[in-house]
Amino acid sequence: MARVYVKNDDKWVDVPDGSKLSALNGKCSILFACEEGVCGSCLSTIIEGAENLEPPSEKEKQTLEMFGAKPNQRLLCQTVIKGGEVKVEQ
Ligand code: FES
Incomplete structure (x- = not known):
């Protein structure tokens, strides 16, 4: 089991190893809309x-570029956690 710390909510959320961080949807205040790497609502x-984290897919890279994301920003709905702990903030 991997763990994600969501700074906005000051809470840890457990997610399965190898899952997309869309697994956080409904378990924290981060907004997910399309869950397809298109809308940018989950940019964190x-x-x-x-x-x-697994590196971004070509699709995620395209959307990150479109939104002018910084190098340390990801679309959580497209981001796969290998295991361990990650801290995020939206
Ligand atoms: S929810 Fe739309 S890009 Fe992640």
């Missing part, structure tokens, strides 16, 4: 633990 900053 990775505060710590980026090494525990």
Whole structure:
């Protein structure tokens, strides 16, 4: 089981290893809309633990570029956590 700290809510959420972080939907205040890497509503900053995430897919990279995202920002609905701990903030 992996753990995600959501700074906005000051809480930890457990998610299965290898899952997309859309698993946070409904368990924290981060907004998810399309869950397909298109709308940008889940764009968040990775505060710590980026090494525990799979790199972005081409599709995610395109959307990140479209929204002018910083290098430490990801679309959580497209981000896969390998395991361990990650800290995020929206
Ligand atoms: S929910 Fe739309 S891009 Fe993640």
